[in-house]
Amino acid sequence: MNDIRITFIGAGNMAASLIGGLCAQGVDKSVLRASDPNEQQRQRITRELGIATFEDNAAAVEGADVVVLAVKPQSMKAVCQALAPHLAASQLVVSIAAGISCASLEQWLGPRALVRCMPNTPSLLRQGVSGLYANGGVSNEQRSQAEQLLSAVGLALWLDEEAQIDAVTAVSGSGPAYFFLLIEAMTRAGEKLGLPREVAERLTQQTALGAARMAIESDVDAAELRRRVTSPAGTTEAAIKTFQAGGFEALVDQALAAAAHRSAELADQLGR
Incomplete structure (x- = not known):
C-alpha cells in the first residue's frame, strides 16, 4: 500500500x-x-x-x-x-x-x-x-x-x-445495536435475579465476547455450538425454549427485513 x-x-x-x-x-x-x-x-x-x-x-x-x-x-x-x-x-x-x-x-x-x-x-x-x-x-x-x-x-x-448492500446494512451495519440491546436486556434481567448491576453487566459483556470468539474460531456453526451447551432438561434448554416460544427467530427475521427495507428507502431518498 x-x-x-x-x-x-x-x-x-x-x-x-x-x-x-x-x-x-x-x-x-x-x-x-x-x-x-x-x-x-x-x-x-x-x-x-x-x-x-x-x-x-x-x-x-x-x-x-x-x-x-x-x-x-x-x-x-x-x-x-x-x-x-x-x-x-x-x-x-x-x-x-x-x-x-x-x-x-x-x-x-x-x-x-x-x-x-x-x-x-x-x-x-x-x-x-x-x-x-x-x-x-x-x-x-x-x-x-x-x-x-x-x-x-x-x-x-x-x-x-x-442490492446486497441493503442486506449487509441489516445484518452487520445495524447489527452492533442488536447485540447492545441484548446486552441491555440480559443486564436488567440479571439485576432482577439479584445481581449487582455492575456484576450483571460484566458477566453479560464477557459472555458476549467469549461466545463471539467461539463462533469465529470454531470449526462448527453456531447452531452446533448452541446444541453442545444445551443439555437436555437443563437450564440452557429452559431459556432457549422460552426464547423460541416467544417467536425469537421470527422476530429477528422481521427486524432485519425492516432494516433492509429502510436501507433501500434511504438510498432512494438520498440519491435524488
Missing part, C-alpha cells in the same frame, strides 16, 4: 479509524491525506495521526490513486458535484457513506471506477466488517486496493450484487 496514494474526503471517526488502521499496518503516512471543512478536526487528525490535511477537497485529491468519500450521506451530492471536475479518470473512488448507490455517485461524478462499502461501528476498534461492491469500471488491481483499505479495520467481504 505504500505505492498507493490515498485521500480521504471527510475526516470523521470512520475515516480516522481507517487511517489509523493503515498506519498500524505500516503504511507510510506520507501517502495518506485527508480533507475536512472543520479546522479543529483537521488539527486533531494531524496531531493524532501525523498526516497532511487540507481544507480544500480539490487540492487534497490531486495526485491521489484512491479517493475515499467519508462524508455524511446528506452532504454527498454537493461534495461530489463540486469534486467531479477535479478527479482524474484513473482514480478509484471508494464510498463508505450509507445509502448512496453507485448510480447516484456516477450521476454526480460521471462514469468511473467505484467501490461502495458498508462498514460498521466496530471498525473504530479495528474489529469491524465491511461489505464491498465494485462497479464494472473497477480493475482487479483496484479491487485489491479497496480490499486492503477496508481490511485495515476488520474483515472485508465482496458482494456480487449492489
Whole structure:
C-alpha cells in the first residue's frame, strides 16, 4: 500500500479509524491525506495521526490513486458535484457513506471506477466488517486496493450484487445495536435475579465476547455450538425454549427485513 496514494474526503471517526488502521499496518503516512471543512478536526487528525490535511477537497485529491468519500450521506451530492471536475479518470473512488448507490455517485461524478462499502461501528476498534461492491469500471488491481483499505479495520467481504448492500446494512451495519440491546436486556434481567448491576453487566459483556470468539474460531456453526451447551432438561434448554416460544427467530427475521427495507428507502431518498 505504500505505492498507493490515498485521500480521504471527510475526516470523521470512520475515516480516522481507517487511517489509523493503515498506519498500524505500516503504511507510510506520507501517502495518506485527508480533507475536512472543520479546522479543529483537521488539527486533531494531524496531531493524532501525523498526516497532511487540507481544507480544500480539490487540492487534497490531486495526485491521489484512491479517493475515499467519508462524508455524511446528506452532504454527498454537493461534495461530489463540486469534486467531479477535479478527479482524474484513473482514480478509484471508494464510498463508505450509507445509502448512496453507485448510480447516484456516477450521476454526480460521471462514469468511473467505484467501490461502495458498508462498514460498521466496530471498525473504530479495528474489529469491524465491511461489505464491498465494485462497479464494472473497477480493475482487479483496484479491487485489491479497496480490499486492503477496508481490511485495515476488520474483515472485508465482496458482494456480487449492489442490492446486497441493503442486506449487509441489516445484518452487520445495524447489527452492533442488536447485540447492545441484548446486552441491555440480559443486564436488567440479571439485576432482577439479584445481581449487582455492575456484576450483571460484566458477566453479560464477557459472555458476549467469549461466545463471539467461539463462533469465529470454531470449526462448527453456531447452531452446533448452541446444541453442545444445551443439555437436555437443563437450564440452557429452559431459556432457549422460552426464547423460541416467544417467536425469537421470527422476530429477528422481521427486524432485519425492516432494516433492509429502510436501507433501500434511504438510498432512494438520498440519491435524488
